Amino acid sequence: MLNRPSRRPRRTVLVLAPALAAAALLTTAGCSGGDGGAGTATGERAASASPVAGRAAAPSPSVTVAPTLTEAQAKSALVTAEDLGGDWEPTKGAATWRDALLKGKADVGDCQRLLDGLYAENLLGEPAGARAVAGFDDADDGAQLRYQVGAYDRAALDASLDWLRKVPDTCGQFTATDVRGGQVTVQAVAAPLPGVGEAREGLHVTVTGETSYLTLDFAAVRVGDSALSLTNGGLDDIDSDDTRQAAQLGTQRLQEVLAGRTPAARPSAQSDGQRDGQRNEQGDEQGDEQGNGQGDGAGDEQG
Template sequence: MKVPNGPTAPNGAYRLLARALTAGVLVSASACSLPGVVRSADAPSIVPPATSATPSLTDAQASAALITQGELGGRWSATQGGATWRDGLLKTRTDAPDCQRLLDGLYAEDLLGEPTGGRAVVGLDESGNAAQLRYQVAAYAAPSEVDAKLAWLRTLPSKCAQFTSTDVRGGRLNVTVVPTVLPGVGDAREGLRLTMSGASAADAGDGSGAVPMLTLDFAAVRVGDRAVSLTNGGLGGAAQDSTQQAVQVGTQRLQDVLAGRPPTTAPASPTTGPGDPTTAPATPTTGPARPTTGPGRPTTGPGRPLTGRPTEPLAESPASTGNNTTDSTTADTTDTTDTADTADTADTAQEG
């Protein structure tokens, strides 16, 4: 019996169907490998192109917003370098964490944190009490970052009202922290005054042998995500009016720079320079003094003849008649009345 095979056989239909299915799978797989054909599961996510953020403060703007020595008065000048008391008094240790953070921040000059944008710094020295002022304009990551630092600073007059720290020689310092009042400028602000005393005399650094008393102001004002900050003080004290003036003038200057306006404040005239006179030089109320009258001296200068006869005749003694006649004739030769007096005198002599 012949067994059928080939396409006519029942199994042949199954073979044709299997070949068709296999070919479809191969075509589908090859299509996935064709260039330009990407399956949805393998498609990368669409990422928008990154845009460069415009800095909120450039270095040039920060420099333009710095205060000048003239705006604080003639006592201030460009700094001659860091004061020697910084290492001796600020680089100390204490067991209170917040107070240590305050000392470290004052020493490193970063109580507001590290700036993330433009920044500029200026240092000034004061001749009256040897104080130093360090003024900085800088941009930070966000306003909330600056506000967090200001809020922490606000707690220090209670947390660190009084504490002790130890210097590198083992000397103990008494430290106090109190709040200070600042002008109502900017978006937020905070001020502190720190005093330190009781260290060894060698920490003074000036050879005076006196135990130092450091007074140091710190002030900060936020304007958006920018801020101005300063320290002002020294062993001779800290003038609070200088701190307030720097905050007032500096904040306004920063706002002007950010708005593209010219600064509204102008450098003040030095207070130690020659002052402008408040009034014009006084005009003399009288002319040069005339010579006093006496024997042989006319009562008026040359060229100003007498205008009339004296209201009472001069009383003359016979002994002095000759001298008076000569004086009258010499001094009053241009006066006709005095000439007549001379004639009368001559007549009197003849009669005698």
């Protein structure tokens, strides 16, 4: 049987209570100036105990929670070949260089995640909700762009973006063994993106072998709990302007659908449609004029 400590006189307990409360307040004040998580947790407990503190710690009315992305919205947020412009068109299938150069074994364990993520198109991790994917080929230079929109767990998404930010330092250069047993050198550097979305990360990756050279851009942009990501790669130098344009236009489309609006058509696509309509109208007018002229001439000759 445990020996319980003898009870102290009630008067002593009442005297110690204010001292303990003061010590608790001093501890709370000290923690709030250090680690953010500990200070926040202590502040929440203090707020629940005091009506005045609770009102002071209430969140600002300007803080909003982003709506959850639906499957229909994810599809609507995808960029199109018209958005990309140039010679881009819907893909005919995954490029063969994906298996040849991205499917390999890194000699640095922490860098395996980069290779695997580029190959599987999941550097941001698996979406926790809706997802939509689109692929595009550039027949002119053999490049391929893979684009994805998804709803993620916010904490996991932020952790992935933080990891991507550190890749140039942790995996700036390493060696990997490809599926044929050959050695390739992988290099990764930061690739700045337009100031869009709430957070963004970009990488420029090269994979060099004895007879091969792959250039690959990766971009990711977060909007609330949703994000877009894309890879733009090819066996030659790629146009990184296409990467930045896709990220910028894609972010605009994602923001539009999350706000409950339908993304507007690309201005150049509207212009093309207007020009086609004008050409058709001009053709009809010319046909009418020619027909009327021929008809009047024939009538005069017969008369």
